[in-house]
Amino acid sequence: MGRCYPHLNLEERRKLAKWLDAKIPIKEIADNLARAPSTIYREIRRNFYHDEELPELNGYHAVNAQDQYEKRRAVHRKLIRHPELMAAVLDGFDAGWSPEQIAGRMKLERHPTRVSHETIYRYAYSKDGRAEKFYRHLPEHRRRRRPRGTRKHHGRRFLDELAIAHRPDMVADRNQFGHWECDLVMFRKEFGKANVTSLVERVSRYAVVLKNPDRQSKPVMESLIESLSPLPANARRSITFDRGTEFTAWQYLKAGLGVDSWFCDPQSPWQKGTVENTNNRLRRYLPRKADPTAFTNRYLGSICDRLNATPRKCLGYQTPSEVFRAKLMEGEP
Known part of the structure; x- marks a missing residue:
């Protein structure tokens, strides 16, 4: 054809x-x-x-x-010609669904009139969609769409055997100390690419916050190595990441620290919910509108001290520092 x-x-x-x-x-x-x-x-x-x-x-x-x-x-756009279809799409967005999930659900339920996820994206970035600021409904809230041919897929950089589905149950169930979750805390684009690494231990909820000048993966991993290397091996067994490009140098982390890496499924940040919850707590002190280049190590250290000295219900109202210190003293094998 x-x-x-x-x-x-x-x-x-x-x-x-x-x-x-x-x-x-x-x-x-x-x-x-x-x-x-x-x-x-x-x-x-x-x-x-x-x-x-x-x-x-x-x-x-x-x-x-x-x-x-x-x-x-x-x-000829379906979403303009069929108001009831537009209403169904907006209901899906209100429920927190992505365009792909909305389109897939319509197909499953055999709607007499339905759209593909590509149609939804095209409408969002059309003249009419931009006038309505329809992009705000999309998962990433992009004002402009990247050309389809230039989109980058990074799944191949993460081995299938390192998927979170293969992570041992003792890690998932928080039965073993020394397993961490990691993410980046981002800020407004006008401040450049500077960001902050948030790192939290799953059992104690002990948090570490590190400053990064950009999102290059190797420097991010070097920062993790420097921060975790003083700890004994039982306190740094593994780290769970999402599939962001900033974590593609996981092999460098393995070579430098001997730490295992696990990766969430694509577009599933909820699978590392401990660090996501920590990020929400950090936003009180590190709002998105703040300039990350102005953060000093002393300031970030004071934030960690405050978080780690706060009693947590999930710890029986002990503090993360108390639990972390006790686990270190136990010398758990």
């Missing part, structure tokens, strides 16, 4: 209008745009501007052609 017809973009339409005004032959224009002549003829026929009152304005105008193209596309 042949490829689907690729519509011209605004830049191509601007060039077309300029060359038409210069009386350049259609075949030459098609060659310049690396398009078929039939594509150029079709474009002119579809988007030619006619003005009965002022015929001198008749012609092919790039911006007008782009507007006509976008209007035709909008007329």
Whole structure:
């Protein structure tokens, strides 16, 4: 089967209008745009501007052609043509579902009219969707969509045998001391790529906070090695991460510290709920609007001291510091 017809973009339409005004032959224009002549003829026929009152304005105008193209596309969008479908999509967002989950559920329930997740994304980043700020409903709240061909998939960087499903039960059940969870605390883009590593031990809820200048994986791992290396081996057995690019240098961590690494399933941060809960507590002292480059090690240390000295119900109202110290003293094998 042949490829689907690729519509011209605004830049191509601007060039077309300029060359038409210069009386350049259609075949030459098609060659310049690396398009078929039939594509150029079709474009002119579809988007030619006619003005009965002022015929001198008749012609092919790039911006007008782009507007006509976008209007035709909008007329055929399911989410515009079917308000009940839009309502169902919004109900899914209200329930915390992703576009893929919404579309999948519609298919499972055999809705008479349904959409694919790609249709939902396309609407979100269309002219109408941007006007409504529809992107706010999406999981990552991106104002602009990355081109599909440039999206990066990092799952292959994490071995299947290191998936959280293979993590020993004694880790999952918190029956053994020395297993940690790790995440990055991010801040507003205007402050650059600086961030903070949050690290928490699963049994004691003991937290460590570290400053990072950016999200490069190897420096993040070096910071973890430096922080955990003074501890005895029984206090640093494993770390559970999500699948962010900042954790792809896990082999460097293994070589430098001998610590096992486990990775959550894709898009499943809830599987490391201990550090997610710790991040929520940290936000009281490290709000997203704060400038992370201004944080000193002393300030971050004071935050850790406060968190680790706070009684926790899950610890029988002992503090994380007390439990952590007791576990160290036990010298659990």
